Amino acid sequence: MLILHQTPPLSLYIHLPWCIKKCPYCDFNSHEVPISGFDEKSYIDALINDLEVELYRVRGRTINSIFIGGGTPSLFLPESLDRLLSSIRARLNLNLNIEITLEANPGAVDAEKFLEYRAVGINRLSLGIQSFDNKSLALLGRIHNSNEARKAIELSKQSGFENINLDLMFGLPNQTVDNALADLKQAVDQLPTHISWYQLTIEPNTVFSSNPPRLPNDDLVWSIQEQGQIFLQDNNFRQYEISAYARDNRVSIHNINYWQFGDYLGIGAGAHSKITNVAHGQIERFTRHKIPKRYIELAGYGDVITEKKVLTSDEIPLEFMMNALRLTDGVPISLFSERTGLPVKNIEKELRLAKKRRLLNCQKTELKPSLEGQRYLNELLQIFMK
Secondary structure: OOOOOOOOOEEEEEEEOEEOOOOOOOOOOOEEOOOOOOOHHHHHHHHHHHHHHHHHHHOOOEEEEEEEEEOOHHHOOHHHHHHHHHHHHHHOEEEEEEEEEEEEOOOOOOHHHHHHHHHOOOOEEEEEEEOOOHHHHHHOOOOOOHHHHHHHHHHHHHOOOOOEEEEEEEOOOOOOHHHHHHHHHHHHHOOOOEEEEEEOOOOOOOHHHHOOOOOOOHHHHHHHHHHHHHHHHHOOOEEEEOOEEEOOOOOOHHHHHHHOOOEEEEEOOOOEEEEEEOOOOEEEEEEEOOOHHHHHHHOOOOOOEEEEEEOOOOOHHHHHHHHHOOEOOOEEOHHHHHHHOOOHHHHHHHHHHHHHOOOEOOOOOEEOEOHHHHHOHHHHHHOOOO
């Protein structure tokens, strides 16, 4: 039994699984919209029913952030999201300054939709740009071009959004350092508050895994990353996580909660949850049914969860480190015991080894990866594997 004294901060994740076209690199639970369309009303009903069943797990707790991801959430009508958010407000305690993020595809938005999304309470947009280079966009299977990407950013600003994240990839097929920096420059020129800049990786069970493109070698990817980080820093984007950069300290509250091993309730097809149960001294994980049609049928009847797992004391340290060590400033060492219910002495041997290998810059009061630890994060995490 874990010694837990308080529950961590809580976020809500909502998965909207449909997209116009499945990208060849994507391993998320997303499904192309069938020719006949999808049943938007029934899916929103299912989300509300799902939440109703799950309320007992989080009763009395405050939601600090909501993230609506996908798929392509911007395929949903603003009135549908309004009904969903109204139902959430009626059932959960929301922080007065709650961050509500919507993922949007530049190829699936228009000015009127942006205005209405803002009106229903969404206050942060995450735009899946990926690249401003048309050849790269075509290779990645994106449905928008560079002009549409810039137009979407401009429309979002005109609609009143002040907190905007741009998703960008590097290490793309045939990409050079100059190409990657040109992408970053165009992103910075759009004056977003946040940039998520991450490496393209080939994931199992994707189109790219069966027919992989030729990617830059490791040395070139590292050069791209080094020079890109310098460029972002010179343009006042502070790196606070391996792939996250914020201007004016507009960090993602939702993602920070993940990385600090906070709790999150996930609703929607294939959504994941992590819930701390202080009374039972447990940390539990849940996964929902992945197929949208089946999810709609099951939601509200208590059968939508396909996997339930109570984390063991051997598994928890690695789970914690996989998140916390992504943060460039690390976390207070006291957070380990606070969020895991385990004493720090359980990982003292691993901490000594990580420091000896110069992968951690740990003081007595903090857990912080070194620059080498950030570069070789997988090697650092292997130390905590049981």
